[in-house]
Amino acid sequence: MAKVRPHTLSGFMELLPARQIQFDRMISIIRESFSLYGFTPLDTPLIEASEVLLAKGGGETEKQIYRFTKGDSDLSLRFDLTVPLAKYVAMNYAHLAFPFRRFQIGKVYRGERAQRGRFREFYQADIDVIGDGRLDIFNDAEVPSIIYRTFTALGLERFQIRVNNRKVLNGFYAMEDLTDKAGDIMRTVDKLEKIGGEKVRAILTDDLGLTGGQAESILRFISIQGSNAQVLSSLESWRGRHALFDQGLDELTAVVKDLAAFGVPEDHFKVDLTIARGLDYYTGTVYETAMLDHPEIGSICSGGRYDNLAEYYTDKQLPGVGISIGLTRLFFVLEDQGYLNDDLNTAPADVLILPMTDGLSPAIQLATSLRTSGIRVQLYSEQKKFKQKMSYADKLGVPYVIFLGEDEIEQDMVSLKNMRTGEQELISAADAVTKIAATLDAAGDAPIRDKV
């Protein structure tokens, strides 16, 4: 028969078993962490009506969308988890309690140009808090504190959540009479690290037509650095000149104060006035998260405050704040950098039972009893040579093997072999349970990233 070459599409991540277990462990740590903060899980369809998904219309994203027809229906695959959330909240407004706190971990689709580390199908893990009419600024501090706890639980250490407030930026540009040019200026300022202050100044004055004074003021503003207290204190010198700026500064100050109360160490969050997330719909607090040893990766977790989640669907004013982790990319980077914790037990079972008898009934009973104790058991039933069976155990990477022959059955014992140490002993099934469980407990809380 002619064969079709089995392949997976470019830009679609598919993992071998050990890596898949590590990926799943990452997801389960994130889910557990989000749950501890009282978020409800949500699962929405991968496919939505195009008119719903693209209600906002236009923009960069639309070109990347997987859009197609089926029968009479114009359908699209979701490209993020925020638009489906907006639809869900608008649809189910009457049934939800506000603030509505939801997390969602799921795949999204963007037809990006294929290149290494760029994915067309990738997981996002989002949390959002949606208010009805208004939403306290406290939430803007809680959201990054959750990311701090979550990344720490994953084993990440050298990361930094960077916080800014667009009211501070927009207020500042308004003071300088530059509201119209704010977008162009932010894009220019974004290049500061790459091209340096002199070139930025030249673009501002020569290309964008700012006065020397305006350019000077901008450069002074974005070069504000230091501890969070120092940055906030510097910003105070602009207070009283524009109401929006003052409001933004109050918000930023509140966020910094609450983040400290959440126990987030200052080296893990930093007020950074260069962060704008200009193309997004954020209106207040904005976040990005850098891996300090890998600035080239860009932000692995971004978000912010928005005034109106669902304006395309409803007249209700639904302000919110949220953040999104790009899981597939984060995992790819951890793997690529050799950071994955290879001490994690990635075997599909904790113990492999090798029956050495003809009938399997005693082995089945043993397996059932171990499973009742929560131990993951595979019973090997193929007719193979002993050497092949042991090679299978090795290939799976199971931590333990149990041999069950006539001798063991007669004595009501099992032969338990620790595959790491090679040690083998004849013990009771109950003692085997205790032994295996102890090893698993010790490994149970392993993060997915090596501690360095």
Place this chain on the structure above:
Amino acid sequence: MAKVRPHTLSGFMELLPARQIQFDRMISIIRESFSLYGFTPLDTPLIEASEVLLAKGGGETEKQIYRFTKGDSDLSLRFDLTVPLAKYVAMNYAHLAFPFRRFQIGKVYRGERAQRGRFREFYQADIDVIGDGRLDIFNDAEVPSIIYRTFTALGLERFQIRVNNRKVLNGFYAMEDLTDKAGDIMRTVDKLEKIGGEKVRAILTDDLGLTGGQAESILRFISIQGSNAQVLSSLESWRGRHALFDQGLDELTAVVKDLAAFGVPEDHFKVDLTIARGLDYYTGTVYETAMLDHPEIGSICSGGRYDNLAEYYTDKQLPGVGISIGLTRLFFVLEDQGYLNDDLNTAPADVLILPMTDGLSPAIQLATSLRTSGIRVQLYSEQKKFKQKMSYADKLGVPYVIFLGEDEIEQDMVSLKNMRTGEQELISAADAVTKIAATLDAAGDAPIRDKV
């Protein structure tokens, strides 16, 4: 602004928060159950190249497929989890240990005609065991025993796994010289319950041209009933007349014996000679699972043994056995019948902290300390009247509320209110943890279906 009507596509399940938590609980019970048997989790893309997904070609399924182009690529959404498994195993053959045991829980897509209880996007939960060259018959018993344990863990009681073997059927038809007509005969026999024996006989002789003796023999064969031992014993009377039949009977006998060793009670599995799964690619053991009180639902979990998983992609002989639960449909039926366990805690948090002070720092510290003990905490931070806050707690359905005011903080205590009993007490944070944890432990193993 003109609004777009927010809606979810017909045939796509989207749940309100409490139901979503019940659905997630169902998935987590299934995942845990599958894991105990040493299956490795797999996650494959939702989208595959059409040439890969449709390598088998033709058939009923193809019309239902979501197929589209993006750029130059002809793409399709997966319609089951078996074809992606075949691709995966063929692609990664050299990296896998055989028998390869995987489970996968994920969404699949079929453009079915929209009607109540029919879904176009639905979850399947599959387990498969794939051998390299051969695979022991033991696996054919283990697979339904896992379904028995899983359904029991979900709280289901009145279900029955029905087992047959296509070699028995095909061997029998070969004895009767009816191999060519086996398909038509099986479709006719399938109507036995609906139209009765006399009409079946009439179709067999008049429409299909069987002799009276052949029809008689078929009717006698499919009317074999009784305990599993009785059915097997009746089948023994055909032994020795056809090699395939004898092999099938040996397999069926082995499966029944091992299922008993697995502790599956006989009322939960039954040899049923009318089961054929004719349109599928099964070659030996076949399974269906009936909800005894709702025969109209049809099988909620089906599968069987196949000789060659990946013949469209590789020359390797990869026999396997697997089974698939239709999760979305199962959940729909449980909900529809009022079977969902509404005692399950479906609140997004175990406790809601209501700070009664201006500053939130003490409440944040309390929340952090409770979370460290694994308790899911939401800190309520909105400026609302007390009555609105309590109404929010009610709407969420949280089991506990903690009030934290100046008095409590001064005494280093919290006011803990049990929302079910209404009881409120002033206790230490540590005692609150103990109290809340005790309630959660008691509810922790709740099945998703009410016991009846």
